[in-house]
Amino acid sequence: MQVAMIQDKIVPVEELEPVYFDRGIYFGDGVYEVVRSYDGKIFALEEHLQRFANNLAAIEITGVDIDRIRSRVRKAFDAAGISNAKIYFHVTRGSAPRNHIWDADLKPNFFLTVTEVPDDAEEKNKGIAVSTHPDRRWKRCDIKSLNLLANVLARQDAAQKGCAEAILVDEAGLITEGAGSAFFALFGRTLQTAPLTANILPSITRKFALEAGKNIGLEVIEKSLTPQQASCADELFIAVTTKDIVPVVRFDGKSIGNGKPGKYTKLLTQEFRSFTV
């Protein structure tokens, strides 16, 4: 008899709910998105859905109707009635007995949560500290997959150092991005971030941050930075869906600028917010 065991309890395999055999848990075989709303309005949903469709295609998960995903997101958002909401959703390849090879007729699993966006006023007003960490992720970080253990370990390392984000550094000594964010530096009126490659997530917030930069007259360059260069920037910030732009005031223990959020970072935040209304 095939048996399963959950903690100390033996259960016949056929009595288990499919979620226990989700390929998401066996392999991280799925992709996810996080979108947020500002004052009752979901921001950049179409951009997120387009990226989600690209990611499903990249790992060959088929049979997911993006129109249906959009309806589900809207339905859950309406049901929650949270005006500043964080909406997380993932699709995994489906539930099946563990086997790397998948069956073509597997039915994907969808899961979503709507929660309130935590208040980020203090982070925005005071800025955050960040610390660097080796980038140990896989080689397709352009895919927003459920394989996030390297990100988790990097972020935890940062937290243990009293930092709010880990800035990942690849084997060539270049900053790729944050463990859960895009990373930007300002040198005078030049806004710099890493170019999009196979090891950088095409962040929606990154795209809007660069657009905001152009709108306020900054020169934008997409070129990788070393930690040494970053620590000498006039301003630093991270960009992440749930918080848009967050000033970085300490980098590996070194104070950035005058140790307070920079003037262009503030202007960028204002400009970004104009996109969200």
Added chain:
Amino acid sequence: MQVAMIQDKIVPVEELEPVYFDRGIYFGDGVYEVVRSYDGKIFALEEHLQRFANNLAAIEITGVDIDRIRSRVRKAFDAAGISNAKIYFHVTRGSAPRNHIWDADLKPNFFLTVTEVPDDAEEKNKGIAVSTHPDRRWKRCDIKSLNLLANVLARQDAAQKGCAEAILVDEAGLITEGAGSAFFALFGRTLQTAPLTANILPSITRKFALEAGKNIGLEVIEKSLTPQQASCADELFIAVTTKDIVPVVRFDGKSIGNGKPGKYTKLLTQEFRSFTV
């Protein structure tokens, strides 16, 4: 109100079972083992438990009692009553609302299945075909974690080419290992496999295969191979817990030796089996 959604159904967050919030599914934040039994006897359980303990420590999952894991494995194996059983188990960091940072008091989740080992007589008698694939895994493949999407995609690529395993090749052009196995070549009486580094799993079956090699008088060298070198070997095989030694008779479409399982591979399989009784 915080809500969740499973497929098309909205569920209040507080009514969801903890398995839906398992960090295993959100992040692949867990480690696993596969052990097997031969004729009613579990093989190398202590070696697997030791590696499991090492892996838990490597990703800082605490509060797991290995003696208790051993008892659970034995209890489930006895309950199943399958003499040639494959026992899969994982521990994840626990269930919690999604956040990269973990709480120190999180309770780890344990899950195990016992199923029958599929009959591998044909693979052993005829050998298998393998194909190469870029190694896109993260940089700590010495940890047997639930981040396996790169392995899944590589194995699926192999299957689409009619091959039973993907042999992973790193950016330096060297073979690391199979997507779910260790990889070996024989040149005359020399048995060669990649050395254990941060990007190679310390495979238990690999260890016993090397021991079997020494027992039958082979010279053992731990040195990485290129695909070109592998394709010119006299014999090739993979080693994996569920099947021990499996002869490889085609490598990227090229026939190995006379296209049949090699003589030392057969001797190694016999020697390996002597360990399991």
